[in-house]
Amino acid sequence: MEQPTEADVSAALPDGGLLDELRALDTPTVCNALEVVSPERRGFGYTVAPFFCPRPELGSMVGYARTATMRAMQPSDRSPEAATEVRLAYYDHIGEGPGPTITVIEDLDPVPGYGAWWGEVNTNIHKGLGSVGVITNGSIRDLDDSAEGFHLLAGMTGPSHAWVRIEDFAVTVTVHGMTVDPGDLIHADRHGAVVIPVEVADRVPAAAAEIAAKERVLIEASGRAGFSAATLREILGGRSGH
Numbered sequence: 001m002e003q004p005t006e007a008d009v010s011a012a013l014p015d016g017g018l019l020d021e022l023r024a025l026d027t028p029t030v031c032n033a034l035e036v037v038s039p040e041r042r043g044f045g046y047t048v049a050p051f052f053c054p055r056p057e058l059g060s061m062v063g064y065a066r067t068a069t070m071r072a073m074q075p076s077d078r079s080p081e082a083a084t085e086v087r088l089a090y091y092d093h094i095g096e097g098p099g100p101t102i103t104v105i106e107d108l109d110p111v112p113g114y115g116a117w118w119g120e121v122n123t124n125i126h127k128g129l130g131s132v133g134v135i136t137n138g139s140i141r142d143l144d145d146s147a148e149g150f151h152l153l154a155g156m157t158g159p160s161h162a163w164v165r166i167e168d169f170a171v172t173v174t175v176h177g178m179t180v181d182p183g184d185l186i187h188a189d190r191h192g193a194v195v196i197p198v199e200v201a202d203r204v205p206a207a208a209a210e211i212a213a214k215e216r217v218l219i220e221a222s223g224r225a226g227f228s229a230a231t232l233r234e235i236l237g238g239r240s241g242h
Contacts, residue, residue: 023061036207046194066103070164071163093182094131102134102186104175105136106136107155113158116158137176140156
């Protein structure tokens with residue numbers, strides 16, 4: 001069977017207008033919508049541990065995953081020349097289209113975060129290559145000097161990079177319980193991150209709006225005088241809340 005071309009793949013992905021609609025939502029709302037449009041994903045596909053998020057004011061980020069694994073606790077057994085080749089090939093992966101992209105890195109060390117891959121230099125390099133942010137169980141540093149507008153979701157902060165290096169890239173990774181393949185569509189904010197299956201992405205905004213309308217009825221009712229459990233029972237009927 002003939003393999004799809006890069007143009008075929010790009011044509012099948014959500015367009016910029018839809019990405020803007022998704023970016024206008026927060027990640028819990030996207031998770032709610034996915035429970036409607038892709039109910040089988042109710043129990044997986046999102047992060048299940050907290051992140052350190054130093055820039056919550058950036059709101060939501062949406063992009064296609066570029067993935068890698070890293071270590072920092074022990075020196076690499078690669079030669080300097082081989083290490084440079086791996087690093088440059090990794091940057092090639094980060095810069096590949098389509099964009100925007102989100103870098104998702106799994107820290108494989110027994111103590112994740114022992115050394116930080118992310119600081120002033122790498123945030124600027126990745127931003128220049130089209131990445132809008134990072135999701136990692138590892139550490140970040142240089143918070144005041146990181147690239148402006150670059151979103152950071154990390155397991156912790158740390159002062160040193162130790163012997164940090166990329167182990168592999170363009171591979172399946174798992175960060176805080178969320179398994180990600182290269183090219184997956186990711187939505188993330190200060191609450192965490194979720195993978196949006198591209199085949200249902202165009203249904204998420206409408207589902208989110210419908211859920212919000214139903215929730216608004218409950219919220220507005222709860223603020224009125226005379227609100228009671230009986231009122232709640234009347235409104236809810238047999239449907240479950242969020």
